[in-house]
Amino acid sequence: MRTDEYYMHKAIEIARQARQEANEPFGAILVKNEEVMMIGENKINTFCDPTHHAEIGLIRKFCSEHHVFDLSEYTLYTSCEPCVMCSGAMVWSNLGRLVYSVSHDQLAGIAGSNIMISCEEVFAKSPQQPEVVKEMLNQEGLKVFEGYQFHV
Ligand SMILES: [Zn+2]
Numbered sequence: 058m059r060t061d062e063y064y065m066h067k068a069i070e071i072a073r074q075a076r077q078e079a080n081e082p083f084g085a086i087l088v089k090n091e092e093v094m095m096i097g098e099n100k101i102n103t104f105c106d107p108t109h110h111a112e113i114g115l116i117r118k119f120c121s122e123h124h125v126f127d128l129s130e131y132t133l134y135t136s137c138e139p140c141v142m143c144s145g146a147m148v149w150s151n152l153g154r155l156v157y158s159v160s161h162d163q164l165a166g167i168a169g170s171n172i173m174i175s176c177e178e179v180f181a182k183s184p185q186q187p188e189v190v191k192e193m194l195n196q197e198g199l200k201v202f203e204g205y206q207f208h209v
Pocket of ligand 1: 142
């Protein structure tokens with residue numbers, strides 16, 4: 058049986074790949090019944106779209122391409138705690154489960170700034186809340202940012 062660690066390791070690999078492709082180092086992976094349904098990379102520079110984060114890019118592409126409106130049976134693994142925009146997309150798509158590695162506060166420390174609203178604050182406002190698993194493979198997730206400079 059594949060574990061959360063297995064999929065999180067993959068999400069972190071995707072974050073590394075995004076960095077190699079001159080985007081910001083964030084990756085996500087959508088799983089249902091132990092099957093990888095789609096991967097998502099941060100593509101803000103590739104698409105010249107400052108909103109093209111790994112998670113919301115994945116959710117939009119997957120839902121529209123597969124005509125899926127409800128992600129309640131899916132788990133999204135993401136290398137970093139989702140921002141307020143991506144957390145909102147998780148509410149609108151009714152995501153069932155979220156697993157992340159690097160926390161919002163850790164990212165704020167690395168990037169120098171962040172919108173200081175955690176994903177759980179967003180979810181707390183919604184009647185539908187994904188189950189959240191925090192800081193999975195946290196040290197491995199943090200390594201992706203070594204030597205990385207954010208342009209903010
Ligand atoms: Zn985001």
